[in-house]
Amino acid sequence: MANRRVRGVLLAAAVVAGMVAVAHATNYSLWINGRTGGGQLGNHADFSYWGPASANAGVNKKSVNWDGYNHVSDQNYLVRDALDCYCTGQNWCYIAVHSAGNLQIGYSLALYGGSARMVKNAAPNAQGQCGNLDGSSQTGWNIKWVDVAGGAAGGSELANSGDWALDEPLVSDLKTSTARAMYDHNNTRAKWFYMYAGANGTLYSFLLPGQDDEAIAYHSSGGVSGSSGGSFCNPSDWFCNDLTLGTAKNEGGRAKWSYHSVAFRDGSEAYNHYTNGNWAGIVSKVRADMEANAK
Template sequence: MNSPIRTAALAATAFALLAAPEASATNYSLWIHGKNGGGTQIGNYADFSNWGPSSVSAGVNKKAVNWNGSQSIASQNGYIRNALDCFCTGTNWCYIAVHSAGDMQIGYTLALYGSSARNIKNATPGAGGVCGDAGGTQTGWNIKWVDVASGAGGGSELADNGDWAVSDPIVTDLKTGNARAKYNHNVTGSKWFYMFAASKGTAYSGILPGQDDEAVAYHSTGGVSVKGSFCNPGDWFCDGTLNTGTAATSNGKALWSFHTVSFRDSNESYNHYQNGNWENIVGVVRQDMATYAY
């Protein structure tokens, strides 16, 4: 799902790599999972068990960024920063792909730490996924863009209404009011978030407003700056249509800054769940990463 924004980013990156010193510039594709995470091994960047077979193409030099998806965003965010320090500093650059609450993890990271001083690392992780210092510091991380599969940055009404295990701290973070107040979603360090919004909901997800993917509604997966009932073109009983690109919804609700709807599931073909096999909306993002993350 290319765009003028992405085309410009690719061109700038290609120029930067050509101009860089010959030695060591490397691109990586980091995958950050969402709630729970399927028993993944924290610090093991080769463990793609949450996503699907690791042999599948999912972007250049792909790495799995694993965290305890039952715990709070803040308590686990250090693992995301470790990965970004490892692979996205110095002459190295990263593409980021996230799913569900992984959207909150990268959003929280960029909003709170995106302008912080980072030690440049050697991209050689040791125990726990921490890399050694390569010498020098930089401000923030070298990130080309973020692909977001059914992002939960705006929270989910399923968390609001106790449809998930309320004892898990991540559920508190996923309540819509908490998610939207947790960090400034407009502050991304000028990194673009490409939103991939799925809409194959079911009857039991009727608690979710507008179009949804069984777990998260379009107001979140589309990166809309306010809650609301947003749908595909032509659907009835909605506040407005979720438009593609950076345009506001049809009733004038703006997206967060540096967010663009790259894919809207107008045919209601994809739900939220990857099923350990790169399925549904994760599969759409995987294909995007395989095509453009090089």
């Protein structure tokens, strides 16, 4: 009888512990900036790159700030620290990225998404690093999906042409051949990348093939596969191949990378690349999606 009572008490304690663990499961929305940076490194509350921090940009939003200047490989630890902090254990993350932030999350998943990660306590220090929760580990991170605004994982012809400062380390990463060879873009660890492609390109359009948002052409913002860029447009343009919605192959036969889907194609040519300190441009479409669906 005593042993049965002890077992009953232990079972009840286990049930309570399980309920507590579930109760503490939290979803987070992580925002990874692009070139030029803007937020304080390690400060996940600093949204100065994006716009007012008061904006609704998904549940429990955090700004994953890296300097937007140095090589992706040199700054990626800041992204991995944030993923460890908020996307392990019982916690799950929605990810939103802009421009070269697309390279950062793709690099993280392809090269580190199959590695052992310590489960963290979601309480970062001033450097943006969290302590271990209970000594347990897991493989990779708990990510629901990734929204990509003006994604630069396919590189930009502006980097190829020298239009951006060539002594900036990130610019060498953003050359189309370099960006596309940096990691296996098909290896997203089965996480879906939803691509938002802007087409309000004016100033640099002569350098960027097909439709563009003034910094990134559709071949990159649309997740088009291959070792080089290409000319892709809206269906209304007769002079280049259509960038298709969803996961379908593009006109002309070029496929998208695995687990990449075009969620928005700027048929009205209304969205450029720039946030303008107010969640503007193509980022506005991703912010709206995060507000509606990252809960």
